[in-house]
Amino acid sequence: MPDDTRARELAQALSLHGFAYVAARPSTGGWRVSAVDEGPYPVDVTGHRMIDAVGRAAADIARRYGGYPEGGSRCDVSLVRILHGPAAPIVLTNPGARPPAPTIVVVEPPPAAPLSLIPDHAEDTPIDVSGLDGIPWAELSHAHGSAEDIPDLLRALSDPFGDWDQTLDELLGDDLLHQGTCYSATPPALPFLARMITSGALPAKQRLDLCVWLLVAADRWADGLLADADRAAAEGRPPRPATWSLDVHFAVDELVPALLTRWETEPPAVRFALACLAALFPHHGRRIGDQITSMAYELDGTRPGAYLRLADALVRTRDGQALDAAADIVAWDESHDPDWLNAPDLTVAVRTGHVLAEGALRVLSDTD
The missing domain is CATH 3.30.300 (GMP Synthetase; Chain A, domain 3)
Structure with missing residues (x-):
């Protein structure tokens, strides 16, 4: 107060x-x-x-x-x-008093439907990391200080046969997107992740890992706006995004067109991640709108299908359908905060896109 x-x-x-x-x-x-x-x-x-x-x-x-x-x-x-x-x-x-007890209707979630990583096609081809040394990393920072170690981590990540999980966790989980926070080194590092995906040199699981991190990165902007929305309304100002999150959002925006060219060659799990990225950037995502609709129909009645229905509405900028789809999801997925859908002074795309991004991460944890 x-x-x-x-x-x-x-x-x-x-x-x-x-x-x-x-x-x-x-x-x-x-x-x-x-x-x-x-x-x-x-x-x-x-x-x-x-x-x-x-x-x-x-x-x-x-x-x-x-x-x-x-x-x-x-x-x-x-x-x-x-x-x-x-x-x-x-x-x-007020001893013994209780607030009015709300009536709760528990909605059973639709069944899970693990998304396949097959077929998995990878080419024996080098990954282009040219330009990496032209970025002044020592002048940039990440969660633990100077970003001068980022080029070595990116080079290590470009080796499909290296210590993938550990390198990925250090680069993104510990440094560039630590606990969901963005840093000055985060935006210039993201194009190299996209190059690794589009090169076709990584196996499907690794391509999916990178798509997931790009989805996390893109959503930091909406996450920050939602976190500030109530305070901003009380103070009579627009919501503010978290530091560097808008730059990160713009960086992913520039990468999405090249990523979407991979749709026809990717297995269902990676397609699902691409559909979610497309939904956060509908000006690019419309190019695969029909494919997202088709995938949503194929998975109708499942958890991935519910999120694809939301992605379809966002790609086609149908706000009413997006709100309905997101409200249905929030009713059965208790990990979503219902207040996201009522946050003041934010667009439907921001509010429902965050539901999509957060839920997609849990759906993709069921991949096989």
């Missing part, structure tokens, strides 16, 4: 809503109000979704009083005062 007056107003509103313990204290840039729901809830999917729904109700109340939601935790109620430290300036207690 922006100040103590509105923090007190919100605390009172949350207490009246039924939270048993509400506390407010000064925090960086304003006041933080915490509301505690003592439970209990069923220890199953329904219980988790009920907790999420109660949290969303509290967030809606905060928005009405000029605040925004930020975080939350689940713990034993006895730990609350320990976690909150010294007594807060504002404390309201």
Whole structure:
């Protein structure tokens, strides 16, 4: 909350809503109000979704009083005062009270459908990494400092018979996209990943690995906007993307046309990843719109099919269909935050594209 007056107003509103313990204290840039729901809830999917729904109700109340939601935790109620430290300036207690219990309808997810990596065609041909030494890597940075080690990692990755998994984890998981964060060295490194894919020299599993990382990279922009949307609305400004994420998004944008030329030669798992990339960049993705539609029909009634239906709607810029498809997915996949679909001041493409990108990663973990 922006100040103590509105923090007190919100605390009172949350207490009246039924939270048993509400506390407010000064925090960086304003006041933080915490509301505690003592439970209990069923220890199953329904219980988790009920907790999420109660949290969303509290967030809606905060928005009405000029605040925004930020975080939350689940713990034993006895730990609350320990976690909150010294007594807060504002404390309201309502022993035994409970917020209204939401009605939850658990929707069974469609069956999984592992996506094949067969046929797998790889050519014995060198991968072009020319221009790698022309980039001032020492002036750029990644998660652990100077990016001067990136050329060696990229060269190591261009060897299909090297220590692929370890190199990939170090290059992208540890350095360039560590915990989903982008850095100044991330954009110039991505074109070399695309060259490795389009060279045809890597086996299908390795091509899929790189497509997945490009999907992760492209989605950092939407992820940052969604994370900032509520705060931005409360402060009366547009949402801001995370640092370097827009540059990374633009970098992937430039790579997508060449990647999509691979559609006819790729196995289903890689095609699925390409369809998701195409959906995030529909100005390029329309060229394979019919192929995405066909693949969605082939996998209709499965989890991959649900995400392909969303990809199809995004590629064809059909906002209503995209929202419907994303809402269906959120109803059965509890790992998605329903608030993504209601985030203020963001386009349908940003909101639903993030659902697609996040879900695609889980679908592709079932590849065989």
